[in-house]
Amino acid sequence: xxxxxxxxxxxxxxxxxxxxxxxxxxxxxxxxxxxxxxxxxxxxxxxxxxxxxxxxxxxxxxxxxxxxxxxxxxxxxxxxxxxxxxxxxxxxxxxxxxxxxxxxxxxxxxxxxxxxxxxxxxxxxxxxxxxxxxxxxxxxxxxxxxxxxxxxxxxxxxxxxxxxxxxxxxxxxxxxxxxxxxxxxxxxxxxxxxxxxxxxxxxxxxxxxxxxxxxxxxxxxxxxxxxxxxxxxxxxxxxxxxxxxxxxxxxxxxxxxxxxxxxxxxxxxxxxxxxxxxxxxxxxxxxxxxxxxxxxxxxxxxxxxxxxxxxxxxxxxxxxxxxxxxxxxxxxxxxxxxxxxxxxxxx
Ligand code: HEC
Ligand code: HEC
Numbered sequence: 001x002x003x004x005x006x007x008x009x010x011x012x013x014x015x016x017x018x019x020x021x022x023x024x025x026x027x028x029x030x031x032x033x034x035x036x037x038x039x040x041x042x043x044x045x046x047x048x049x050x051x052x053x054x055x056x057x058x059x060x061x062x063x064x065x066x067x068x069x070x071x072x073x074x075x076x077x078x079x080x081x082x083x084x085x086x087x088x089x090x091x092x093x094x095x096x097x098x099x100x101x102x103x104x105x106x107x108x109x110x111x112x113x114x115x116x117x118x119x120x121x122x123x124x125x126x127x128x129x130x131x132x133x134x135x136x137x138x139x140x141x142x143x144x145x146x147x148x149x150x151x152x153x154x155x156x157x158x159x160x161x162x163x164x165x166x167x168x169x170x171x172x173x174x175x176x177x178x179x180x181x182x183x184x185x186x187x188x189x190x191x192x193x194x195x196x197x198x199x200x201x202x203x204x205x206x207x208x209x210x211x212x213x214x215x216x217x218x219x220x221x222x223x224x225x226x227x228x229x230x231x232x233x234x235x236x237x238x239x240x241x242x243x244x245x246x247x248x249x250x251x252x253x254x255x256x257x258x259x260x261x262x263x264x265x266x267x268x269x270x271x272x273x274x275x276x277x278x279x280x281x282x283x284x285x286x287x288x289x290x291x292x293x294x295x296x297x298x299x300x301x302x303x304x305x306x307x308x309x310x311x312x313x314x315x316x317x318x319x320x321x322x323x324x325x326x327x328x329x330x331x332x333x334x335x336x337x338x339x340x341x342x343x344x345x346x347x
Contacts, residue, residue, distance in 0.1 A: 030210070033217040037198045037229055040347055043112045043185055049128060049178045051185070051344035054165040059183025060337060061161060062176065067151055068135050070142035071096070076134065076180070079105040082334075085270035086187055091281030095139040102246060104281035109269050112185035116234040120263045120279040121248045127181040132173065145173050152176070186337060188347040189269040190329030197326070205326045212323025215316055220293065222320075224306040231268035231327070237304040238262045240297015241278050248279070250302070260302035272325045286324060290317050 045051045062068060063076045079093050080086045086108035092100035103120055111118070111127055118124040124133070134140045135148060143151075152158040152171045163169040165179060196204035216222040225233050236249040238261040250260035263279040277283040283292065294317065296309035312320070336345060 026214075029218075030214060033213070033223070034198055036223075036227060037194075039191075039195055039198070039229055040113070043188060043344055043347055045112070045182070045185060045344060046126075049181060051182060052165065053340050053342050054161070055179045055182040056186060056340050058158075058161045058165045059179035059181070060340070061158075062180055063183055067155070068141055068143055068148055070147075074141045079134075080108050082337075085109060085274040087274055089274065091276040091284075096142060097139070101139065102244075103279055104276060106264075106266060107270065107274060108184055108187045109189045110230040110267055111187065113230045114232075114234050118264070121246075121251060122236055122264060123252070127184060128174075128177040131177045131180045148176065149173065183337075186335050186340070186345060188335045190333030190335070192269070192327050192329045192333075194323075194326040206322060208319045208322040209326045210323075211316075212319035212321070215312075215320050216323055220310055220312065220316075220320060221306055222293070225265045225304075226268055232265045234265065236262035236264055237306070238297075238300070238302040239293070239307050240299065240303045241282060241292065242280060243298065244280065246280070257301055258304065261300075262302065262304075268324065268327055270328050272328050286321060287317070290320055 043051075049055075063080075066072045066075045068075060074096070079088045081088055088094075088105045090100075091104060093103060093105040095101055106120065114127070116122070118127060118130055124130045132145055132148075135143050136145060149171050152162070158171065159169045162171050162175060166175055193204045194209075197210075217227070225235070225237055227233065236259060238248070238258065240261075242248065242261045242263070247260055249262040249264075250256065253259045271277075272286060275284055275286065277286070277289050283289050290312070293307070294310045294312045297303060297307055335347075
């Protein structure tokens with residue numbers, strides 16, 4: 001169902017949503033919002049790196065294989081664990097020396113839909129260009145590109161897998177990157193109660209969560225940055241969290257005030273199960289995240305104009321939380337990565 005709202009209608013509808021009343025306009029507004037969260041029908045793959053089963057199979061093998069680390073003791077899966085929403089559940093990612101890095105491991109869910117740059121501060125141009133940063137970083141997997149290529153070239157099973165994927169047995173950096181990216185684009189979040197509700201099942205989520213959805217899209221303004229099915233705009237904002245030295249996107253774009261302390265908006269799928277939160281793991285619990293937004297974060301020139309104190313009541317905070325909890329997928333609905341198909345799998 002599609003709703004077209006003129007400016008006047010929107011204003012009245014907003015009022016209905018804000019007061020939480022089940023007026024006709026409040027119902028229309030909620031329906032309009034719901035239409036913006038429809039699940040995608042297909043996974044997008046870039047023209048330069050289209051889906052093929054052989055590439056995805058190779059990427060999956062590489063993702064889980066410690067052969068890509070200097071000491072053969074780490075793989076991508078060391079920090080991006082399927083059971084922890086493809087993150088690691090830690091406050092900060094661990095270095096090889098078992099100290100902590102400055103950053104929390106982000107989830108890899110739904111990156112196929114991420115059009116802009118990746119990384120908390122946008123240091124990665126695209127998904128393909130990420131792989132050799134963790135592989136070669138001395139504090140992480142610690143394997144130089146030439147060594148990675150040499151090791152895989154000396155392994156008959158890999159040579160066969162590269163031949164299958166690229167019709168040529170040559171192992172190259174670009175082919176490793178393309179295969180890993182193809183596999184990662186299949187990492188799509190499973191169906192959640194929220195998705196069933198969006199699809200029309202009114203009983204799928206509690207009434208409190210529906211009020212939380214209205215707040216999320218209305219007065220609490222969360223959807224300004226976390227709108228749409230993947231719950232991220234893929235952009236960078238200062239929401240008033242960081243107090244450290246990390247300037248985020250502002251490290252690269254030095255002439256922009258609003259990019260100081262700006263970090264990438266994380267998607268919110270599986271969010272209730274995968275704290276700590278924020279780029280630096282500085283917030284342990286989801287309740288405390290909502291409190292941060294309620295306060296409006298640190299008031300400073302770089303803070304996004306979309307962030308301001310919300311003055312939520314205790315009931316409203318509980319409603320927002322109830323809504324966020326509906327974004328966790330139901331058992332058995334995750335991506336079918338064990339049994340990859342010839343055609344690109346559907347989400
Ligand atoms: C030591 C833990 C660790 C390992 C091992 C690791 N990662 Fe990560 N990953 C991270 C951290 C931390 C970040 C955030 C880095 C940043 O923003 O600069 C990240 C970011 C990413 C991102 C960007 C996600 C986004 O939303 O922007 C991708 C993609 C990714 N990793 C894929 C991989 C792949 C592929 C491998 C294996 C080749 C790998 N990672 C190995 C911890 C790890
Ligand atoms: C101006 C854009 C913006 C708005 C508005 C916004 N967020 Fe965020 N959100 C972000 C960014 C950016 C981060 C990451 C900040 C960081 O890492 O320091 C974030 C982080 C989060 C996280 C932590 C997720 C994780 O994986 O670490 C949650 C939960 C969250 N937001 C929920 C909300 C809710 C609920 C609202 C409304 C009350 C909201 N956001 C409003 C941009 C926004």
